[in-house]
Amino acid sequence: MRILLPLVLIVIQGTTTALAAAQTGPDDIVGAGRAFMERYAGELESQGLEAEYALGSLDPRLSLAPCDDDQIAVEFSSDPMQSTQPSLLVSCEGERPWRMYLSVSLDIYGDALVAARPLNRGDRISQSMVTTERIVVNAIRQGTITRPENLIGLELKRPVRAGTPFTPHLVTSPDAVSRGDHVMITARSKAFAVRTRGKALGNARVGEQVRVENLSSARTVRARVVAPGQVEIAM
Template structure:
């Protein structure tokens, strides 16, 4: 696909054998061609979290101070370590000219889709309820932290930092809720192939569902396991 897009862009850029300095006309031609290349590329993007997003591409301008030598073959490429998501850049390099050059054009790729946004301001540490956010169309690519797309990913969780009304709910904004503190009496379910043993103990560390915690059994033995719920740690033997 990349080769096909590249050849298409070559044709768009190189209908003339001469590509001059970055004057207004050359700038407009390069922006138009880059826009088409990017639009073709993002159409091929796979679904994100199982959702097909509506991609919107906008192309910036090259530095007007650049003076580019004539080139009959310009190749577009994505620089190493970049992706077509949010604010990015598209590389353009001359492959057939008296002077080889390589420049970067700023681009922005929005990924529009349904997600959750804060209804009101929420303080850090708040246990979140269904009233704290509502569904809306947002730009998934606006921030590096992934969007929280499903309600079960945030309802019952804790706000990891303060929220502002209208802010898109992202994974960095929530964390699992603590279900017990150190010193709490809990159950320890020790299990292995073909057996389960249930005993009592005292939590040495606080407990967060799905996270590791330590417990001291009545015998004095210390064990590590995974918090199952507000009363139980599971220890795999």
């Protein structure tokens, strides 16, 4: 026994060391997260965006069940375009599955349309009111407007300062019909449509209801605005 005992201890110690080496540790998880973020940054670059990120740290004592590299999955737990502090969900689908979160700080830089000067509520946006700046687009939860054709002609809901990024919540479609405007009234059924001229008795946007006066009969009816100067009545 005096001879065998040291050998048994060596075998047990060697097995314990091998099992510890097989565990998934913080370096493995951070490495998987870094590889995922590098791929994501490459996808953003192909879209004209630039990403700067820093992964969070993990407890060095962390030890999870073994997981082959091809079984480790990484994904965002929330939309990275709406937060600068998203988390990565790292998981293993092996024989002993596990899941955990890895924090990440993420700034996504991109060109966005911003106010070229101070603007007032109700201003209808023209090209001269707009300029382009490089901003952290995911710091704006409402999302930014990046294409001029999606902005020009819209109306501001509130005053803004110079440099304010335009967001969908900041603008609205202007009235397509204003009080006193002459409009074309279309009375439509499945079989036919009748058109006549009328006068708007209020303001309304496309899709809204407005009272109009039929200039031929002097009757007042409610109609739905379908386009600037165009209203429709269902028959």
